Every structure is written in C-alpha cells, then in structure tokens.
Amino acid sequence: MTYQGCSVFIYLSFIFLFSGSNSTRITLTGDNWLVSNGSTLRATGAVPGTIHTILLSAKMIDDPYWGFGDTSMRSLIYQSWTFTKNFSLQVGFLNLTQFTLHFDQIDTVSNITLNECFLGNTSSMFIAYTFSVQRTCLHTDNVLRVEFMSPVTYALNQAISYNKTVQPTCPSSVQHGECHVQFIRKEPCSFSWDWGPAFAPIGITGNVYLEGINSSVPPLQLDSVNVISQSSTTKMWQVDVRLSGGDNTTMYKFNFQLKKTAWSFNTTVRFNQKITVTLSVPNEHVQLWWPNGYGDQPLYELIVSNNNQSIDSRFIGFRTVELVQSNYSDSINGTSFYFRINSRPIFIKGSNWIPPDSFQERVTNEKLEQLLTSAKLANMNMLRIWGGGIYERDYFYEIADRLGIMLWHDFMFACSLYPVDDAFLLNVRNEILYQVERLQSHPSIVLWAGNNENEMILAYYTKIIPPEEREPLRNDYRKLYIYTIMAAVAEVDPNGSRPFVPSSPSNGLESAKENYTAQNPQDPLFGDVHYYNYFMDTWKPDNYPIVRFMSETGVESMPSIETWQQVSNSTKDWNFRSALVQNREHHGNGQEEM
Template structure:
C-alpha cells in the first residue's frame, strides 16, 4: 500500500562554528533554519550590528572564513518501510557547501540558486537504533573560491563592475559583494529550508499551459503533472477550479516516466488584470495522488494561477521600434520601479514583509516592478503579493554588470538554475517578461568585446569569443523560457535594443534604456528628463536622504549626524555622491547644511526629478498606435539596509516624498502642467561666447514662459471633464493672468493635449534699460492646473519657475487644522507653498506628502499611527 508523502522540516536544533568539520572551535547556538552566519553571530553578540555606524568594516573577516552548521535529528517514522524512499531536500545553500550526513559526504553544492534532493536511505542510522542523525554543512568562503576560479580560468577575461572580480564565476547573490547602494556583507548558511521527505510516490510539480479565446472568455490547453516514485496501485487526479467551474481528470499510474497531461477546451474563465484595469481573479490547479479507493491522499500539489494574455509589442513605427506591454488586449503604460533584495540578510524577511512592500507599491499607483539581476529569484511571498495586488513583474535572471564566463561546468549549473527557477515561478500571472541580465551588454560595448549580432548566428561559436555569456543570454535562457513557460516574452538583457543597439549610447528609438545621464554620466539637470526618454525607461534615478529618524537609527553618535561626516559618507556607497548630490541640491535650492535641512532638500530635489520624469514620459505614452514610451521604472523602490540612495522608500518602509510624486503622476487620471525649461546653468550671456563660457543669463530666468497642459488616463473609456489653469504670483498670492477653463473629452488609455507650447504674452517688463538692473521687480508665478469631473477636482499639478533658489517665500500664511479625532490634517496657505513635507517615521502612514499648496486650496491628508497634531512639517524657505 502506498503511504502518504510526508515532509519533516529540519528547522531547529541548529548550531554553528567557525571553520570546517575538523575545526576545534566550539559549536554555538544558531537561529532556526533558514539562517545565515551574520545573523547567528549577531544574536549571540559576537559581532556588532553591521547596519550601524562603521560596523560593516568590523565584520568583513567573516567572508574569508569557512563556517560549519550542524543539526541532530531522529529518523522519520516511515523510514525503512518497504517501498519508501527517504530524501533530504536542500532548497538553497549559500553557496559553496559540502554536506555530511553521519560522516558521509552526500552533496557538494556551488550555486546558491539551485535546490537539491539527495537519497539518504543508506546514510541514516539504523531504524531501530537509539542514535540520532548528525547533519553537518561546511560553507566555504565564496570570495576565496571565486578568486580561485578566476585563477583556474585564465582563458576568460573577467570584467566585473561595482565589486572585485571574485564574484564573476560565483553563483551567489551578486549584491553580497557590495554595490553602489549596499554594504559588503558576504554571508553564508542554509538560506532556504532543509527537510526530509518520505514517500512511495510524490507529485514533483503541477503546471498549466493555455491559450485564451479571441474574446478572452474561455481558455484551452493542458494541465500537466510530473510524478516521482514507483508505479503502483494509486490514482492521479488533475483539477482546475475557476470562479466559473471545476474540471477533474483521472489517471492510472502504470507509467511514471513521462508527465501526465489532461487537455481541456472552452473552459470559462475570469481574467487576471493588472492593477487598475480590472480584478485580479485567481484560481487553482491541483494534482492529487490517492489510494485506489480514493480514501487516502498520498501526495498533493496546488498552484494558484491567473488566466491572462501577455504580449510585448515591438512594432516598427514613426519613432523606431515600440516597446510596451499589452495585457488581455489592453495596452499598459508600465509605470513602477526596480526592486533589489529588501535586506542584506534575506532570511529575516517574512511573507508579511513582502506583502507590505508590494502593497505600498500598489498604493503608490505603481503597476510594474522589476526584479533586478544582481539579487535573488525572490520568495514565493513576493510573487503572491504581486498576484494579489495586480503588479506586473519584470524578472531578470541573476546576472549583473559583468562579463560572465561560460566554461562547461558553469553553463551546466546555469541551465539547472534557470530550469528550476522558471519552473518554480511560471504559474504566477504577474510575471510578464524574463530578461537575461542587467547591463552586461554595456560591458560588451565599453570594453569592445566580440559581438557580431547580425553576422554570427552560431551559438557554439559564441563560446569561443571573449564574450561567451552571449551563449547564455541568447541561446540557453531563451531556450529554457520558451520550453518551460508559455506566453511570457524573453528579452536578452536590460537594457537591450536590437543587437546593434545594446545600449551604452542610450538609443531612444528601440528597446529599453537605462537613463544614467541623470546623476551619472553627463549629470544633466533633471528638468531635461522629458527629452531623455526612450521606448521604455527601465532604469533612471536620483539620490536622496531618508527621513532623519532612519538616519538616527543607524548612525548612533550625535557627533556623526551631519552631512559629510565620516559615518554619513561611508554609508552612501555611490561613487562621487558628495559632489553629485550637493551639486543637484545647490543648483536648485538655497543650501541648508544642517542634517534636517539638507535631508529635506535632497528629498524635495529627488521628488521634483521624479515628477519631471513620470509625468513627461507618461505623456509620451500617446494614444493607441502611437506609443512613444511604454513605461518607466525608477531605480529603485527599496533599500537593503538603512542608507541614503536612489530608493524612493527607505529600508524601514518609510516613503520619501519622491514616492508620492510618482503616486500623483501615476494616478489613473492625472493632469500635468510643465513650462519650457530654460537651462540657466549652461546658457551663455552672449552667443558669440558660446563655446567657452557658461554665464547665467538673468534675462532668461523668469521670462519666455511657454507652457503645456495635458491629461494622462489609464481608463479604458472616454471621460468628460473640465480643465482649469490659474497663474499665481509667488510674491503676493494673487492671480497674475486670467485663468483658463476648458471643457474636454479625455482620450481613453492615452494622452490628451489640452494646451500645447503656449506662451503667456506679453511677458512683464520688469527692467528699465536706463536704470540699474533690478531683478526684485520681477513677479514670477506658479502655474496651477486642475482637472474636474462632475464638479469635483480629481487631479492637480503645479509648475514652478526654475530654479527654486532664486525665489523667495516669506509670509506664506500657512494654516494647519486637525480633525477632532486627530486622524487627518488640512493645510491651506495665502500664498503659493512649495513642497510641504511631513516627517514620516516607521509605523506612521500619511495619504500624501511633499505636495504644493496654492491660495484658496485646502489639502486634507489622512494620518495613521500617530496623532496628526504630533507630526512635524516644513516647506521650502520656511
């Protein structure tokens, strides 16, 4: 008789020590598995918190040591019974590991992203013995192993950006070597569960392949199950359960060699939609093994799926080649963000942590998240949350910023890694694209590696070049994804154009781009972002500090809490951050160099950059058939430790004002106003001196006002609305020009131009040529655009004269009132207010932040986690 398959987790009784099995070091208590060595050392206070002060430096030695983990456990109850297999499951070992069971070597692993199953029937103690089993796992230094592999493969040109070359041949989360936003914390340990399974037969996997009917109301395809064990007297059922119906298919188990397949057709279904386009209907596919009489469940596997149609549209058009997503026949502007691992020590992340992160992204009107290739294939909880909240996932394979090798054992490991992870994740409807790597083709261009896209189409020949990883990105990975996951496109890299544009030079006509001429590269003003877009902007960003409370948690000494202190500079890993960040701040704002003041200015500057990018690139979404820009993903949503970085939400899930700027720009229906940018930083005073001067032309700073107003809508139906545009004197708060009111029809799922490149004439003459030059007579104004539907304001936006630092904001007449229960506050002002920011903290939530206030406007903000009257706030020039 077939016995039920039983999993026995080996979570507890773990100890660890420094060195390998032969080391005389004492075993010390470890956390329950999964765990990793830094957290275990921290728990027993053998190291200081590496997230605080300069402590990262004091724990670097850990990466160069071997560490042994040990647990003791009894035999599982069914072990030794006739026909019962006993296997040990290692879902993830980080990274170079030798595994011993009762003294026998049973496994050697060298890939963090690969799971292992090992038959341990012979290694377990005798069934009737009173002895316990001893499992020991020796983790060797990934850094030292990496350096050794580099020496062993002189035929390959190892090029590694961000970190030392040792990470190039090692299949470990690449950010562990440090990045320009994260620390060098190379941990090790059983980072995923370890368990024993006993079974006679077990379901290895269940999955579904389907196509939707033209009207998207029914699905046809197959359900598959793969079974392991010995054929016997049992039954297999494959079940699809949707909101509409339930279908069950039965099989005998005479042959277990091939996957079982049940075909179906005309299955009525409800669609899974991205957030804002429809509900996220989910259903289940279940494989069940039972006894012949169906009274005993032997093994069962259930996957939650969603039916949807996903396409990447790459058509030739007036701008080159399009790049946007079409889900369920609806074009989707994919505004969102890039994701890095949410902790340097991912074993302490919980399913609720992942859900909180994805919920926060969804509440910020983000619709896509890109899992970056230098981290990990994320936890099931991450993708389940994306399924729940309707967040599309762009999934990179785990390669980033390097010229990776492709010797046989490495390629073999990569193929196993790809197979396992694609199979593990393929049921998630949220995953709509797989990409081969992050920025590896930029390495090709920068170093002139061999790459003849059009001329050389032989994958075997690619292995003989100094860019052998082309074999991985353009042959191996697309082969795996095509075979294992149907209906999900593959993209060779992010960024990648068409093979001839791959895209160090940032080709705006084809593929996706990483736009780093903001912050990096040319360090262009963020006001130029509208002209720096492409067909899909999959990375760009601007740094900012987190809120002061977050900095105070990680920088513990009061004397270190100032911009530019050793502790502050050490924490910011971005190259040249001192010059770059202060340059952007001082270029735009009156500098304040105390910690609260400077923190605030960096945040407002980052938020302004996000507003310029998202509203302008969303404008380029255009209309159906004319999609110039298909999406924008900020680098980055999150941090892996408390720091100042490009993240728009800090390590403790506390949003920066930039998060809210994105939220406003990505509202389902958003109005935007923008004036033509006069680059005061570069404009010469006289065209004759153009080549060798960069004088500021004060005559151009507040004149030649040319502005545009447009509405962006992701709604799939037309909307009748009214647009109101007003012009407020920043000095007096009075309206300086006659307001504009227009009744409009808002285009569905596109951009509607309301006012296009219109000048305000005449420009006020504030300078008498016969008098001394007096800029104080100027009367600069803010432009406020609002959108009204059925008499209610549904969206608003403000355009300010640049730079803000030339403006003065005295006597704003700001008034803040609180609701009786202190769950909300309402802000008003007599004169225009720029960037009203409340100091958020962990556990506090506000509905909006970093907003502008115009005269006559009442801005109400909901507050959770603290009385609204307890919040601190400030605005520009307060």
C-alpha cells in the same frame, strides 16, 4: 547562547504528506543548529540563518548595519564555517523504504554529510538541492553537517583556474567590495554594489527537511502549472501541468479541479519520469486577471489528485501577455515597446526591486506585504526584479498576484561578463530550469529578462579590446544568454506564455538583428533604456529623454535622520562629510553629484 561542545539531540515531530504513496517529512528547520568557524567562534542559532544573523542572535557581534560593520566584520566571510544539526529519528521512520534530504535554498558553496556519509555538494544559492540518503546512513541519533567554504575564496579560486580574465575583475574601490563575483552563483550585490554593502552571507537560507517514503516508486509530484494562452477560435484556455514521479509500468488516473468553478477534468496517463498534461479550460468558467488599476485579480486554485487523493495545488490567474514591438509609420523612426495584457495596452508605472535586506532571513512576510502594498497604493502596476539580487521566496509572488503588480523578472546576472565553461553553463541551465518551473504559475510575471546591463557591458568592452578579440567575446555572451538561458526557458515553457528578452537594456528585436549583441543597446528608438543623469533638474519632465520604455532610472539621496539613528548614535556621523557617510557612499563622486 554559545555552544560548549555538548551533544543535543532533538526529537522531531512528524508531518505526514500524501501523494501517490505515503511520505513522511521531518523538518530540520528551526533552532538548535550549531555554527562554528572551527576555532574562535561557536554559537547556536536558527535556520533559515546565516553566520551574521546567528552570531548577532547569540550576542557575539553587533548588528552588521551598525557603524562600519560592513568592513569591520569582513573577516567573517574569509573563513570556512560548519553548520551542524543533531537530531533523533523514531523507529517508524527508519522502517520506511526510501529517504531524501532537501534544502530549499543554501548559500552557497558547501559539502554535506550525514553521520559521516557524504551526500554531495552545493554550488548555487539559486537551486533547491535534493540528496538521496542510504538507509545505512540513518540512525536513531544523527548528525547532519554542512561545511561551507568562504564564497570570496571560492570565487577567487574559480577565477584563477579559468582560462582567461573575465571583466570586471573587481568592483570600484569606493564600494569596499569583493572580487570575481561572476564566478559564483550567489546574490551578485552581496559582494557589494554602488548602493550596498559586501556582507556575502554564508548559511542555510531556506527550509531543510528529511523525507521518507514507504515505496520503491518515487511519489507523484506537481512540478508546475502554466497558463499558456486563450484561443480566439475555441474560447478555451490552454493550461500545461507538469508532473513527475511514478513508474512507467502503471497507468495513473488524474483529476484536475478548478476550485470555485464547475470545471474539472479526468485523464489516465503513463509516466516516463516527467509528463505534461495539457488542459483546456472554457472561457466562461473563469474571469480575467488584470494589472493594478485595470480590473480585478481573480485567482483560482487548481487541485491535482490521483485516485481521489490530492497531490498538490497551485493558484493561477488567466491573462494573456504581449510585448508589442511594431514599426511606426514611415515618418517615425524605431519600433514600439509596450505591454498588452488581455489585448489591452497598459501604461506602465513602477519601480525596480532590490533585496530589502542584506540578510534575507530578516525579511518577514509582513514586510514584503507592506512594501508591495505600498507600491499598489502609489498606483504602481509593475516592479522590475533586478538581476543583481535574488529570486524571491514564493510568498512575494503570491502577494504580487493578489495585488495586480506585474513583474518584469531579470535572471540573476548583472553588470559583468561571465565565464562560459561547461560546468558553469550546466549550473546556470539547472538554475533557469528550476526557477522558471517554480515561478511560471504566477500571472504577475509578465516577462523574463536574461540579465541586467550585460549587453551594455559587452558593448563597452568590445570597443576597448583588440579587434580580433571582439567576436570571441560576443560568442561567449551568446553562449550564456541565448544558447543556455533562452534555450532553458523555451524548454520549460515551449509555448511562450510570456516574452523573453536577453538583456535589459536592449534594443529588443533590433538587438536580435545584430545577433543579440548590439553596438548600442541603449538606442532610445528601440527596446528599453536605463537612464541616469545626476546633474539635471529631475522635477522637470521635459528633461527626461523620450524613449520607448524606461526600465531603470534613479538619483541618489541622503537617508532620513531616523534611518541614521538606526546605525549610529553619534551626531558627528550624521555630517554630510563624516567618515561614516563617506564609507557608505559607494558611488564615485556621489557626494559631489548630490
């Protein structure tokens, strides 16, 4: 259905959420968002949604995957777009005291106004945004407007204004991609990859809601729960609970209860914006969480209450994680690199995880369940969340927790050098603080990795640039991954509940000895390795190198005929040398290598 300029005001139902003080949330997620490029295209659609999926739903474009859609629809992402929501508020809500507008995820660069009041802007799809709303900006009938800038234009402008060239500036021409992706905190592969298209979606990809509270004091909030370790002497588990809100003049009584156990704990604390309450859970109250194939995955709901009123809860599992990097005997060079869970060595069997769709709003929870269950049934026990994609939605990690699928989790930096100006580093720091705090309750996450292949990229460029430029480039690398990312992880998780490696691949502790910038980060005697060989017989195990840990490997293949039928109804397109096949081959010499 196209939008013809009418004003539609939607009366929204109330959802009451209670914490330290009453709060009311009004959801703005769902239908009746008006999307326009300001001139030729206007449509109504649903949020979460992006311009491609909304225009597709309105029957204004074909499915972007059809035919040559990745290139023929490219003009859509060169334009600015506005998402508008008209909605009404009841008097009861308007009589509340404080108001905030929340975006769980937004992709990516936008300015946000409510009834012509400017609330703020966004510059990262990897951060949830909360904007304070003045009472004078709220009316009975309201207009929320999110004005998006083209991500391609934004990345170009950032690159132009930066004080030096950051390599690589553009992807290989065979990828039909867009340039300067390292200058925007957006899904890296959305600008193209050697396996995927450049759709660079624009839109609101998470929940949106307006919240009001009837108090001048911020509501109490459960920010994170982190199972740190088990003491071998006291037989107690340390669990850190981070809380925020409240005021510093009140003593707050908290109760912590672990459901389906007899354990609970009461304490009284005073707030200073954020606090961490450390709990000690006796070993006899809980069972260990194990990876798939090694035991069960018991999960426990930790409920946090204030004055007998529930604030929030998290499901947690109890397990210890060690990344063992020990010297071998004098006759064997190198160090080990393996995981020990609950003091037991684990043989890793797994795969790498990339986003299942170019448009994440099309990925249902049922699809995630099916994909991760398939991994479990294939006897996998680990997936590597690849650093060229996205941080997945909460439900993904909940499934992994239930199925015993361990997660090696990259942060979203891949195959590139990056800018290191103050604004960029602050954006990254906020991203890491937010994501680690959001995700660290999940027992399935057993490792954080700073990036995908960027230490390797650094090693390549330092070999081809003048000697006097090499150390400044290494310093830039350390500024991002060591002094910003590693430091932010340590700030949220000071007790190190899971290991951190600055890059994948890397030489692990050996890279640290070279100040985290090894000349050869792919040394098979240390750390992890990414291995590709398109010419060997991959069915023969002896053809693979003997390494300490292979965290990425793969080969190309053609899709099945059933897959081709979903993107073309012309049999000529299914020829190995057809124009469509060549367009979708993003790996140089890929057809010849296959």
